[in-house]
Every structure is written in C-alpha cells, then in structure tokens.
Amino acid sequence: MNVINCLFCQIANKDIESTIVYEDPEVLAFLDVNPKSKGHTLLIPKNHYSRIEDKKDNIDFIEKIKLVVEELHKDYDFKDFNLEVNNGPNAGQEIQHLHFHIIPVENEN
C-alpha cells in the first residue's frame, strides 16, 4: 500500500527518481540525496508505514541490510558502517515512511 504525497512511496513507485542500490519485491534501497558519507543509503519497505511500531510485515531488515551492504561493497571502500533509524518526529524523523540509514565509514589507508 502506498500513500499519496509520501516522498518515499513515490520513490518506491518510481514516480520520483532515485539512485537504486538494491531492490526486491519487499524493499528498496537508494542513495541519500544529502549523504553523510559516500554511499549513504536509505533502506525502505515498499509498503507504507511510518515507524517501527507500525510494522506488520515479516521483512527481516537485518538480512536486507546485509544484502544492501554487499551491493555497496562493489562501489565503495568500507568495512564499518553506522546504522541509524530516526523513529518519530521528536527523534529527528523528517520523512514519515520507515527508513534505515546505512552510513559507510570510509576505510583509512
């Protein structure tokens, strides 16, 4: 289910362009337009819900994160990454469609 006027639903529907990192029937991962580091990616469920407590699907986000990271390794030089969820407006969530930030930490040479 998608919600009109939800930016991330529009991205999931391909009504708005994004740079896709990983996609399957359940989730989409795409580059953040305002990245905190190279390869900063957002992972979303394709169906709309705002926050963790609203989750009713069986998506294993940890497994999805591993798949996204595997894809990112093809293009970016990192091992470590930060994983962030701003869950709710008072926690800094600006887009009210659940998303996981995957933020690579560039390898030191």
Ligand code: AMP
């Ligand atoms: P949050 O504050 O956790 O809701 O994060 C929202 C994130 O969405 C921010 O890091 C933004 O840079 C990112 N963002 C906003 N618009 C877009 C867009 N059109 N494509 C990709 N990322 C976006």
